[in-house]
Amino acid sequence: MAKKAKVLALAAILAASISVGFAEAKTLKMATDSGAKGSPAGAAIEAWAKAIESGTKGDVKVSIYYQNELGGQQEVFDLLVAGDVDLMLNWPLTSYDKRIGVLYTPYMFTTWEEALEAYKPGGWLNKILDNVYSQIGLKFFGAWPEGFNGVATKGRFATTVDGAKGIKVRVPPVFPFSETLQALGYQTATVDWGELFSAIQTGVVDGDAANVIYWDYEYFRDVLDHYVQTKQQFLTGMLTMNLEEWEALTPEQQKVVQDAALSVMQKQFKEARALDESFVEKWKAKGNKYIEPKPEEIQTLAQKVRTEVWPRLEKDIGSELMKPVRENSAKF
Structure with a gap:
């Protein structure tokens, strides 16, 4: 026992x-x-x-x-x-x-x-x-x-501010996406991600302007045919x-x-x-156009955006955060 x-x-x-x-x-x-x-x-x-x-x-x-x-x-x-x-x-x-x-x-x-x-x-x-x-x-x-984003569109594209006039693109509801694309010459609209495909199909917007090319290839390669790597943000x-x-x-x-x-x-x-x-190669293999603006075009776009958007961003996030951004960002 x-x-x-x-x-x-x-x-x-x-x-x-x-x-x-x-x-x-x-x-x-x-x-x-x-x-x-x-x-x-x-x-x-x-x-x-x-x-x-x-x-x-x-x-x-x-x-x-x-x-x-x-x-x-x-x-x-x-x-x-x-x-x-x-x-x-x-x-x-x-x-x-x-x-x-x-x-x-x-x-x-x-x-x-x-x-x-x-x-x-x-x-x-x-x-x-x-x-x-x-x-x-x-x-x-x-x-x-992920990499640099760009602007994916249907039917037409732009590498300059004047060329972007009349092109309406989707941006997420996050500052300063809309402000950045407007400075680049585009019209903008905030469209929910889940509704973007139908918005492009029905002409509510002409494209997507927030993403690296993976997302535009994966979700919109059949309704968009141009991707311009404007490099406005590194995502x-x-x-x-x-x-x-x-x-x-x-x-x-x-x-x-x-x-x-x-x-x-x-x-x-x-x-x-x-x-x-x-995904750039897959986009091209689909027959879509991939456009890289010339260095001088990127510089012109960047200077315009920095002049218009950075002061507004500084107001939102404070000069303390923008100081290291100004000190460490790419020089033109």
Whole structure:
């Protein structure tokens, strides 16, 4: 009987330890506001989730939600700030803090090298964003670069301000996208991403003017036929986490989550340019036109936009943030 009692006692201890292990395990919700399963963004969050689960030996599980599965761009960002989504790769809106708009400053960069240097861990723009994000309750891991955006249109295109007159393009409801395109000579309209295809088809707008070529190829290659890489912004997603949920993790779990994010970012830093160029070739192979303005045309556009938009941006985000932008941006 004594032996049986010992066995039962050991079984009870083992059961208790297992139940404690289960109690300590947690599930994090991870989302992206842009990118379906199979997209580059979808693959990035899958890799991040897998590395977290592997690194914590299953103590942290991750549930993944792709574009539109939890709502639109604004709704999902709301969920992140509220803590209903824990981890996110997103293209942030400025509704909670206009200072986030610093990353959309037009014509900060003219080359990939300049942009990647600014966004890398420890880079001057990375440090600014880290500080801003922490003040709105988010842990900032870093940037997931995509590349320079441009203007995709149907039937006609422009490389000058005068040439853009009469062309109406869609922009997201984020300052200073609309202001930038208006300075470039275009008319603008804010159209929800989910309604953009039909808006182009029905002539509500003549094109899309916010994205790197991947998005225009993937979603609109059959209704748009020109892409002008005006390079007004260098676009990047951001890997972030709700700060309260971050602080609820153990130090060991925090290290795994952060290291996994860094690994995903490093991969994208190495591969982003080649990925962008591959979609340029796919766009051309479809029979669509890809136009790169001459350097002097880019310079003219950049100077006009900086003159008109930068002072308005400075009013919104403050001179303290614009000072390093002015000091570190590309020189003309």
